[in-house]
Amino acid sequence: MxxxxxxxxxxxxxxxxxxxxxxxxxxxxxxxxxxxxxxxxxxxxxxxxxxxxxxxDPMAGQPVNWTMESECATCHTSEAESAVDTACPQGVAHEAEGITCVQCHTDETTLSGEHADVKFGDKPATKATVDTVDPATCISCHGDLAEVAALTAESTALTDDKGTTVNPHERPAGAKHEEFPATCTDCHNNHSKDLPKDAMKYCAQCHHRGVFECGTCHELRDREVA
Ligand code: HEC
Ligand code: HEC
Ligand code: HEC
Ligand code: HEC
Ligand code: HEC
Ligand code: HEC
Known part of the structure; x- marks a missing residue:
């Protein structure tokens, strides 16, 4: 073999x-x-x-003089598409409200750094590699975890293989959950087509995939958390 x-x-x-x-x-x-x-x-x-x-593209290779007022959609085509793709409900919902890129991507210092060496024609990342969205902006419009938990009390999005369902905004009390409180952007990517899968990925940083329970098979052991 x-x-x-x-x-x-x-x-x-x-x-x-x-x-x-x-x-x-x-x-x-x-x-x-x-x-x-x-x-x-x-x-x-x-x-x-x-x-x-x-x-x-006659501009290809030219340096970009990036500012928060730049036309983001010119280069970030996949994120711009998520605003009109019905398979991306979060992007569509925010587009309908007229929310602009920089209303969520507020961290100008990090953004300027990321764009410092960008040339026209460069291919941007389609997966986040830096944090430029402050969860406080989500909270300013939607309320905090406790408030959104009320909206998802009946949600079955997070159900494990044994049928245990957890409200994505309200995990059971536990030492590790308190030590690592969840923030909005741990699960929510505005441009994603599969929020439940993204959320499950977050849980799987500690839990075995498809199993929420602990302590029934072995003593608790730590796993790395990003
Ligand atoms: C409602 C808030 C919101 C709006 C509006 C928004 N984004 Fe995002 N965006 C996010 C979040 C949340 C993530 C995931 C960030 C993370 O994982 O830390 C993200 C990720 C990204 C990424 C990283 C790659 C990826 O797709 O995951 C890029 C690039 C990006 N957004 C660009 C844009 C552009 C360009 C626009 C406007 C066309 C835009 N965003 C509008 C919230 C938003
Ligand atoms: C001229 C093309 C261009 C424009 C205009 C542009 N970007 Fe970018 N952006 C890029 C490229 C290329 C990268 C990848 C840079 C790198 O990897 O070093 C990038 C990186 C990013 C990232 C980081 C993605 C990650 O890796 O997590 C975010 C967020 C982002 N851009 C948001 C924006 C926003 C918001 C705007 C509008 C205000 C904007 N960009 C305008 C080309 C552009
Ligand atoms: C400027 C205010 C504002 C900001 C900032 C904002 N939202 Fe929203 N969001 C709205 C409004 C308004 C709606 C549409 C009405 C509703 O569903 O509550 C919406 C809709 C949503 C929806 C429902 C999408 C669906 O399936 O219909 C989710 C999920 C969401 N927002 C999460 C977030 C997250 C996470 C962030 C931060 C990354 C964020 N929002 C930032 C105002 C905002
Ligand atoms: C930082 C690591 C970590 C993350 C992330 C995490 N958990 Fe946990 N979880 C634990 C640990 C460790 C326990 C055992 C109880 C304790 O000591 O906190 C636990 C306990 C639980 C329990 C109770 C299990 C039982 O045996 O009674 C459930 C249900 C659960 N987690 C669901 C989730 C879900 C759903 C997510 C994702 C939204 C999640 N957890 C994310 C570490 C984590
Ligand atoms: C552990 C992952 C996780 C975290 C952290 C998280 N969410 Fe969610 N959120 C979800 C999932 C999964 C859904 C979809 C539930 C469903 O459709 O059944 C959701 C749904 C929503 C909705 C739509 C609720 C509705 O009307 O049905 C809003 C708004 C929202 N989240 C906002 C937030 C905000 C604001 C934060 C930060 C305070 C946050 N979320 C943190 C996973 C998460
Ligand atoms: C259904 C049984 C079962 C449950 C429930 C379970 N585990 Fe495990 N776990 C295993 C098995 C099987 C292995 C691999 C063999 C071994 O190392 O004992 C393992 C290995 C591990 C390891 C070492 C290898 C790795 O993947 O990193 C850690 C850490 C771990 N488990 C943590 C946890 C935590 C934390 C929980 C609860 C959140 C948990 N386990 C719940 C069965 C389980």
């Missing part, structure tokens, strides 16, 4: 090297095919994806 795995991995490595060599060859050919002096005459039919993109 182990030998087989090794053989597969080795095959994959060789294939990866081959792909890399081919890609490099293609890239070199592409670069030679669209030398700068050729680009002005050649409208859009340049070889290679990079050349096509450059032809589509």
């Amino acid at each position: 182990e030998r087989e795995t090794f053989a597969i991995n080795r095959g994959r490595t060789l294939a990866a090297v081959l792909v890399a060599v081919l890609a490099l060859a293609a890239l070199t050919a592409g670069l030679m095919g669209c030398a700068p002096q050729q680009k002005a005459a050649d409208t859009g039919s340049g070889s290679g994806a990079a050349a096509e993109e450059a032809a589509d």
Whole structure:
């Protein structure tokens, strides 16, 4: 079994090297095919994806003078789409209320830092890697956990494999829950299509997936919490 795995991995490595060599060859050919002096005459039919993109977007590669007033949707297309995609109820609900990007993404210092080296045409992350949303802004409109807990008292979104249901805004009292209080953005991503799954991921930082109970199988042991 182990030998087989090794053989597969080795095959994959060789294939990866081959792909890399081919890609490099293609890239070199592409670069030679669209030398700068050729680009002005050649409208859009340049070889290679990079050349096509450059032809589509004359701003590509230019530095961005980012401010909180920048047109966020130009670059963050997937987040902008979540505001009109019915599969993303949170994005749609906030768009309907006319709430803008920077009403939630309020941390200007972190945002400026993230955009300091951004050039037009750069591909932004589609998963959050930094905190720029202050849960206090959610609370200022919706109320705190205790208040939203009243809205979700009947929710079955968080149900484990044994049928135990927990209100996502009100976990049972317990030392670890109190030591690590949940904040709105631990579970809520405005641009997500699956809030219950995101919330379950949060629980799974400590609980085994699909099991809320503790202490029935072994003594309590700590797990890392991000
Ligand atoms: C109602 C509040 C809200 C609004 C409005 C909002 N966002 Fe977000 N956004 C969030 C939250 C919450 C997250 C998840 C952050 C986290 O995990 O810390 C997020 C995540 C992101 C991320 C990280 C990548 C990702 O998709 O997870 C980007 C980029 C982003 N938003 C850009 C935008 C842009 C651009 C707009 C406007 C078109 C916008 N957001 C509008 C709340 C909001
Ligand atoms: C010119 C394109 C462009 C514009 C305009 C722009 N961004 Fe970005 N943004 C980016 C890129 C590229 C990154 C990724 C930077 C990096 O990874 O170093 C980024 C990163 C981010 C992140 C961090 C995502 C993460 O990794 O967690 C947030 C949040 C964000 N942008 C929000 C905004 C908001 C809000 C606006 C409007 C005020 C905006 N951006 C305008 C290109 C842009
Ligand atoms: C400027 C006020 C404001 C801010 C800031 C805000 N919201 Fe909202 N939110 C609303 C309004 C208004 C609605 C639509 C009415 C409602 O459902 O309460 C809404 C709707 C929602 C919904 C229901 C979406 C659905 O399924 O219909 C959720 C969930 C939500 N907000 C969570 C959040 C979270 C989490 C944050 C912080 C990241 C946040 N909101 C920030 C005002 C706000
Ligand atoms: C920081 C770690 C941590 C996180 C995150 C966490 N829990 Fe817990 N949870 C525990 C621990 C540890 C216990 C055992 C009781 C105690 O000592 O707090 C527990 C107990 C429970 C219990 C009671 C189990 C029993 O045997 O009576 C339930 C139900 C529960 N958690 C549900 C959840 C849900 C649902 C989430 C996600 C919304 C969650 N927990 C997130 C650590 C965590
Ligand atoms: C442990 C994860 C988790 C945390 C933390 C959390 N939420 Fe939620 N929230 C959920 C889930 C899951 C739902 C969907 C419940 C359902 O649809 O059955 C929800 C639903 C909501 C709703 C819609 C309620 C309705 O009318 O049905 C609002 C508003 C909301 N959350 C706001 C907040 C705010 C504000 C905070 C921070 C104070 C917060 N949430 C913290 C997981 C969480
Ligand atoms: C249904 C039985 C069961 C329950 C309930 C259970 N565990 Fe476990 N747990 C296991 C098994 C099986 C293992 C792997 C074998 C071992 O290390 O004992 C394990 C391993 C672990 C480990 C070490 C490996 C790892 O995944 O990090 C930790 C830490 C842990 N459990 C914590 C918890 C906590 C905290 C709870 C309650 C929130 C809990 N367990 C509830 C069965 C359970």
